[in-house]
Amino acid sequence: MFGKGDFLFTLDLQSAYHHIEIYPDHQTYLGFAWNFEGKLRYFVFKVLPFGLSTAGYIFSKVTRELVKYWRAGGHRVIMYLDDGIGGHRNKTRAVDLSRQVHKDLGRFGFLIAENKCEWEPTQEVTWLGLRWNMTEGMVYITEKRLVRFETSVKAVLDFVSVGRLGVPARVLAGVVGQVISMGVAFGTVVRFMTRYMYACILTRAGWDSFIFINKEALDELRFWAGNVRVLNGRPFHIRDNTHDVSIYSDASGTGYGRYVLQVNDSKVIGTWSEAAMTENSTWRGLEAVVRMLRHYYMDGLVGPRLVGRKVLWLTDSQNVASIIHNGSRKKELQGKARQIRDICNNVGCEIVTSWIPRAENKLADLYSKSGDSDDWGIHRDVFLGLDDAWGPFTVDRFASTHNTKCDLFNSRWWCPGTAGVDGLLQVWAGQNNWLVPPPRLIPKVVNKLLDEQAQAVLVVPYWTSAPFWPVIAPSEGRFACFVKDYKQLPPESVIQGKGLGLQARVDEAMRAVGSLSQHLELLSSKMAGYVLSSKADNTVSKYYGGFRRWSQFITREGTDRRGDAGGRVAISTFRTSFFKDGWIRAELCPSIMVVFGDGANSLRGKGVARFRGNPSMWRCI
16 A cells, blocks of 8 residues: 555554443443452443454454545555554645544544654654665564564573473464564565474473474574574565566476476476385475476576576466475475575575466476487487488487487487477478487478478388378388388397386396297397387386286296297287287397388388388488
């Protein structure tokens, strides 16, 4: 209601509740006995007494009519029980309002405590134990309250320092109550830095019983003892809702993701350890914020944007948004909130959290559930051979810092050296593109090549049941007309990505089985490569389940059944449990093919195909 630069006056009513008369038939319910002049006498209140639980509500309803009258005339006046304040931007108008309010109070029958009023409008007044400085636009705790609070905190700390295990619950509750009451001048830190003290109070057997003060609560007491005057003072005017940086974040059961709205290519993705996956969603959400802040603080692209800035942090978790500001009663969550506050203090930034619906946080949600199981590629020597034949390649469209084959590359997420995030969003025309995309993106890759008439070499798995297969081979036995040439690559040309660590599990299972035939050893060394080069995470998991069932079967059959017959069993299991369409054949055909040039040839050989080309001259691998 009031702003910086206003002129204010204050007022105080004398014996405020006693202005309200009690209905005669109800006075009997407000009686009490008192030893008066040596004799027990009985009295009843004829006016509203102090101490009645509903007295404040009743009196506020009465004064509300006064406030309504003043505000109807366009005047700014506030009444809090018997204390009032009013003012105006213009000092002359403020003086006129002060005189009118003084006159109206007398006209309506109110007694005024003149010695407590400040009728002359000024730009600094004391009201409700707060010092309102209108010149600065700040509100402060009065010196009297600060001294009383410091005395209370010192008494508790002295009580603990002499070796006593606890303090009376009532004493510690008084300290916490004083802190909370100063929230107007201190901000949300009053709730954040009283969580452990409040937890101690909840252990009380009674208000006069002694309670143990733990280390965390003691740290909070010391914090207030050393910072109460530093924190004193807060802007009271309408605050600027603008911010310098907006960060969207989300944490799922498997990982976390976030991005900075004002910074291109600022996406960051991480995965949880097995231990973190067992934590509750609120803990993961807070831990994600901790990791994000640490990452951004070290990030040369984003870090400088945080220093000394106001950061709007958007999350679809209401608990996370609240705990970052107000803390939590749960020790482990409060600890994470303290870490966030400490990082912000070190960086010098201010975080303002805001809850948003999940529908508005889809991108961060996607990042939190993204895994890099598509991180696969082609060996460098194979690439160089293709580069000699069909190059030079100018851009690697699906790469990262550690696996790019070209100086210029695009990446799925931001990483050092990337020329742009998401190769599908870049312009491919005019470049000789090297493309090793995730199989799920192959249809989009083909459509983009056709739309832009771009030149490229595309690596795809030989998977005839895949959704992308009709795109490159629309008729049985023949590739599409836009393919110019092809090459066949052996399975060992593939560099396995991180995936799900399937190869390690395959090897472990093989070691558990014992000695194997040559056929089975060859099969196990290639199986994970086939799977990871073309399948998504959930599909790989199912494939591994099939392999595990097969290995268990072999184990049950015993070592005498692991010869050539075992090899045949393994291959059969591949065909039925892994690649029901027969992609993996008995002769272990290659899983990768390279397609390049011109001319129409039918599909022939083991995983080899030639495609019909078009003038765009793009290559498909």
